Every structure is written in C-alpha cells, then in structure tokens.
Amino acid sequence: MKTKRIVIIGGPGSGKTTLIEHLENQGYSCMHEISRQVILDAQQEGIAQLFLENPILFSEKLLEGRLTQFNEAETFDDEFLFYDRGMPDVTAYMDYINAHYPNKFDEICEQHRYDGIYLLPPWKEIYTQDNERYESYEQAEKIYTFLLKGYQKYGYTVHEVPIGDVEFRENYIINHLNSTF
Template sequence: MESTARILLIGGPGSGKTTLIKAIEDKGYTVHHEISREITLKAQKQGIEQLFLDDPMSFSNQLLEKRIEQFHRADSGIHFYDRGIPDVPAYHKSTKDPIPESYYEASKKHIYDQVFFLPPWKEIYESDNERYESYDQAVTIGKILTDFYESLNYNVIRVPKLPVAERLDFILRTLKID
C-alpha cells in the first residue's frame, strides 16, 4: 500500500499560493484548493458581504469543518493543500478573536508532513471581492502563520520569491520528487 504525504502551502493573502497550487495541479499532483472563497461567496449570495468580518466564528467553524474533510480525503500518494487546519486558529490570533480549544485540538490531531510558507510579495499582491486585507495586514498575517505553525513544531520552509515554475521546482526538489 502506498503511503500518504500531506504537503501544505501557507502564507498571507497575495503571496501566490493559488497560482502555485494550480501549477502543482497542472503537473498532475492531487491538490486540495482553498475553500475560504467558497464559504465567502456562499455567504454573499445570502446577503452577507464579508462573513469573516460579520461573524468570524461561523466563518471559522465552517472553514475548520471543510479543512478537516479535505485532510481526510487524502488516500494514498502526495496531496498538496492550499492552506491547512492550523490556519484557522492562526487567523484568530491575527484578529485577536478568542480561539476555541477545539481549534487547537484539531490542529494538533491533523498533522501535515511538510509545510511551505509563501511570503507576502508586494509586486503580485492584488485585492478583490473576497480579499479585504491590505498588503501590510498580509505581512502581519504571514508572520502570525509561521509563528503559529512553528509553535506546533512544524519545520516551516520558506519558498523564495521566484517565477511560478521555479517555485514549483524548489518545492519538488525539497521534497525529493520530480
């Protein structure tokens, strides 16, 4: 039976995660896409402009549930994730909202095999309907994310600011896969 490897991409908004995860998918790897936009869009259809701002606990509870489902969807082989379970409590640290103990428990129970951090990158940062954070907030979120993952004993690997293909090569070389 083939083993399972869960590889996580983290970073603040506007760091190139979505573009990189698409390149990974195009290379034939299994990816689990970011789901916060899906939750935000669903809420907007119900008349809630920014669920994360209007009801952060509802947003986070839905996000945590969906990320746990994604985690368990991994069968065998290499799985890449655009954001992970510990991102949920880390974002609460950034907003100074209370963090339920269940968020910590879920973060400790569901372990990823490797975590890659994409730092904020001013030249590629764009805001849109679902991204309300400024670039400066993205920098702060990035620091909180790396600190939080390291507090959970992850060795967070920083991905250099390079063209997408070179970022992908960096990750695959680091993982010793082609």
C-alpha cells in the same frame, strides 16, 4: 504507500493559488482553498464579510472543510497531496484578529498532522485585492508572520519558499520534498 500531506501557506496574494494550480497542471494532486467559497456562500445569504461579522462561524466552516480535505488524503494513492492552506491557518487568522476561539480548534490542529509546510512570503509585485481579498498589502505582511508563528505553535518546521516564478517555486518545493522523503 502513505500519501504525504503537503501544505502551501502564505498571506493573501502571495501566489498560493497560482502555485497550487500549476502543481495540479504538472500532474500533482491538490486540494483547493475553500475560504472563497465560504465567503461567496455567505454573501449569497446577505452577509458581506462573514469573517469580519462572525469570525467564529467562518472559522468553524473553514476548519470543518479543511478537516474533510485532510481526511480525503486516505483516498489518494499519490506520493504527495498538496493543500492550499491547512487547518492551522484558521487559528493563525483568529490570533491575527486577536479573537478567542474554542479549544477544539487547537485540538483538531494538534490531532491531524501534515507532513510538510511551505510558506510563501509577501510579494508586493504580485499582490492584488479583489472581492474576497479585502486585506491591504501591509495586513498581508502581518498575516504572514501570524501564519509562521501559528504553524510553529503546533510544532511544525516551516520551510520558506523563495520569491520567484511559479516554475522556480515548484522546483524548490519538489526538490526539497524529494530530499526529505
């Protein structure tokens, strides 16, 4: 059985990490978001906001880490492997800030395909900012749009997950996956 790679995407503060942690607690295999670690590593090196100061370097580090996560699916024997963000998030964020990026970014996203994309919409009631999440809620709404367009650019069908508690969202995704695969 080939493990299906399923990506959970959404703007900052939309509940992705909570959903991924919940799925993991339910026994599903998950790959966690790596951007917070990239940000913390840069801050330890004296770079306050690597994405803002050197978006290409930040994005290269993310793409490299997410490609590693993508390839790790070969070592899993589960039906589904869930990712907290995928490789096309990198180009979507670069498009959001209107930054040029190397063609290899697109090539990597085109050559390494996920099996399902689930988008969490902005949810004002749960949105918070913190040390690594510096975007305003209004910016999170714009990022949501760039993520949707960014995945569609690579030919993905993006499934929007309705707002609801974490169990509702899990059930929505699992029921959709079970009816799809």
